Amino acid sequence: MRRVFVSVALGLVGAGLFATILALIGPGAVAAQLRALGWAGFLAMGANDLLATAFWVLSWGVLLRGYGVRLGWGQVAGASAAGFALSYLTPVAYVGGEPVRAWLVTTKSGRSWTTAFASLFVDRLLAGVCLVLFALLGGGALLSSNLLAPQAKVQVGLALFLVTLAVALGLLSFARNYGWLSRIVAALGRLRKTWSKPQRWAERIRQMESEVYLAFSRNWATTALAFLLQLLSFVCTYLRPQIFFYFAEGRLFSFPQLAAYFNLNAILTTVLWLTPAGLGTAEGGRIGILGLVGIVPATALAFSLTVRFLELLVVGCGLLYLFREGVIRLTLPAQARARPKAFWATVRGALEVGSLWVYGYVLPTRYLPRLFAWRYRRPDPWDYASSPYEKVKYGRKLAILPRKPNPEDPPYARALDVGCGEGFFSALLAERGAARHVVGLDFAPPALERARARWAHLKQLEFVLMDASKELPDGQFDLVVCSEVLYYLGRGNLRKLAHRIASRVAVGGHVVLVSAWPAGRVIHRPFVKLPGFCVVEEHVELDSRRPYLITCLERRLEADGPGRCTGRRAPLNGQSWPGTYRW
Numbered sequence: 001m002r003r004v005f006v007s008v009a010l011g012l013v014g015a016g017l018f019a020t021i022l023a024l025i026g027p028g029a030v031a032a033q034l035r036a037l038g039w040a041g042f043l044a045m046g047a048n049d050l051l052a053t054a055f056w057v058l059s060w061g062v063l064l065r066g067y068g069v070r071l072g073w074g075q076v077a078g079a080s081a082a083g084f085a086l087s088y089l090t091p092v093a094y095v096g097g098e099p100v101r102a103w104l105v106t107t108k109s110g111r112s113w114t115t116a117f118a119s120l121f122v123d124r125l126l127a128g129v130c131l132v133l134f135a136l137l138g139g140g141a142l143l144s145s146n147l148l149a150p151q152a153k154v155q156v157g158l159a160l161f162l163v164t165l166a167v168a169l170g171l172l173s174f175a176r177n178y179g180w181l182s183r184i185v186a187a188l189g190r191l192r193k194t195w196s197k198p199q200r201w202a203e204r205i206r207q208m209e210s211e212v213y214l215a216f217s218r219n220w221a222t223t224a225l226a227f228l229l230q231l232l233s234f235v236c237t238y239l240r241p242q243i244f245f246y247f248a249e250g251r252l253f254s255f256p257q258l259a260a261y262f263n264l265n266a267i268l269t270t271v272l273w274l275t276p277a278g279l280g281t282a283e284g285g286r287i288g289i290l291g292l293v294g295i296v297p298a299t300a301l302a303f304s305l306t307v308r309f310l311e312l313l314v315v316g317c318g319l320l321y322l323f324r325e326g327v328i329r330l331t332l333p334a335q336a337r338a339r340p341k342a343f344w345a346t347v348r349g350a351l352e353v354g355s356l357w358v359y360g361y362v363l364p365t366r367y368l369p370r371l372f373a374w375r376y377r378r379p380d381p382w383d384y385a386s387s388p389y390e391k392v393k394y395g396r397k398l399a400i401l402p403r404k405p406n407p408e409d410p411p412y413a414r415a416l417d418v419g420c421g422e423g424f425f426s427a428l429l430a431e432r433g434a435a436r437h438v439v440g441l442d443f444a445p446p447a448l449e450r451a452r453a454r455w456a457h458l459k460q461l462e463f464v465l466m467d468a469s470k471e472l473p474d475g476q477f478d479l480v481v482c483s484e485v486l487y488y489l490g491r492g493n494l495r496k497l498a499h500r501i502a503s504r505v506a507v508g509g510h511v512v513l514v515s516a517w518p519a520g521r522v523i524h525r526p527f528v529k530l531p532g533f534c535v536v537e538e539h540v541e542l543d544s545r546r547p548y549l550i551t552c553l554e555r556r557l558e559a560d561g562p563g564r565c566t567g568r569r570a571p572l573n574g575q576s577w578p579g580t581y582r583w
Helices: 002-025 027-066 073-089 098-109 113-144 150-176 180-189 197-216 220-238 240-249 255-271 281-291 297-324 334-338 340-362 365-375 388-399 424-431 445-454 490-502 519-523
Strands: 412-418 435-442 461-465 477-483 505-516 533-541 548-555
Touching (some): 002 027, 002 281, 002 297, 027 073, 027 113, 027 220, 027 240, 027 297, 073 098, 073 297, 098 113, 113 150, 113 197, 113 255, 180 197, 197 220, 240 255, 240 297, 281 297, 365 445, 388 477, 388 505, 388 533, 388 548, 424 435, 424 461, 424 477, 435 445, 445 461, 519 548
Parallel strands (some): 435 461, 477 505
Antiparallel strands (some): 505 548, 533 548
């Protein structure tokens, strides 16, 4: 209970510090600096952090292979992210997650705890050597520059000396198998004859030290490769401020300035990580460090928030991996406990709500045609033609139509398929007799070229190259389908498209929307709230791969309330909403 109280208290302190810093600087000033970074700068920062994480994961994976631990790279990445997540969220950085990493290794591989901890010790030891190398490399330039006051230089020099001494002694002990750590623990046990646990601990630590010694004797080649990969990871971390401030301000730091940030930030994250996730303390520390090289607080805080966001992405992946492995137990609805795979897919679908902001602000929609043209460099990149998952979805979309397809007498005069891709569902609407004339709309020329060639025999099918976020084909439609495309538009363009489609749908016509569940509840909301439209039917497919929501709307002259139709029919799956998601 006391531990919980301390954690909550430290969390509140960190949140208070962060709120105070943000209030003093001003949210508007920080937001302006984030906008100055732009999507290109953000993507460059993300790519750099992705490389840093990949090199670190590869380094530990190489060490595990050297010890004969055979794990898939996905398992190594999951265990690495899980350990990082727990270490990140504790008040002491880079410590709390190591036992979890060891536990995951022993569980997955069946190897002993001593082997797992040996690989972790070597991993942390190599990271310490990299840290010392970078610190010494920049230490001379930093201490000889005028960036620090004389007293601060003495403090930084002392901190660098202590870190270097600790890493050197640890490296010497493990590389020569002196067993200093086990000897220290055993000596503590001899202080009192009644203490028996230190002796047992010393024996296990000695076994681990013998395993670590193998990394510097028998497995020296894999250890050297792991060290090289760790070094590359540190290079990416070293370049973080260079990338951010180049895109945000067009500024390039000198080597002493980068050294000042790297060395002082290393001290900050090692010694002053006093609150969970370093909340507040990390922001305040980075503002002070970057102030030494002439960065104003608003820009420094924007940099810190960008770094924190990218780190939290890894933390989120680690926590989800721990949840999947059963390490973290959550209180779930009964139906979610009965169907863990479906619930896992639901959680992933919920995360897709954020795509409305990613595509709307981080990646503007004007760049999407280029992105999709590149994606369609090979035929059918999403496997629409043969995927059983997609075939079931096609059937669900046809079944939800209030007017049932009839090849002899198609019930819809003119249908529009927004984001048709290579036209598989557009062709299905034509072949099954859903509409007499079907217009497939997309902004990717390679997709439409293949669609026209594949479905040339269907004379009632037409394909139009057009960006739906800007315009729609002329004329009225009595059926419009938007399947798995709305989240690409961004939040602002989504509302505009809803009103644009409303102006094209004839009275009595229908609009069918398909999006990931439960993100679809948010994505479909602008359409549900359209005046004169009401929900005819909705279907939630709790597919184990990726659940989705299908919403069918009808255009009426009058509606008896926003989003509701008189005489609403029962959903296809026999229930209004799955589990506790009833509304």
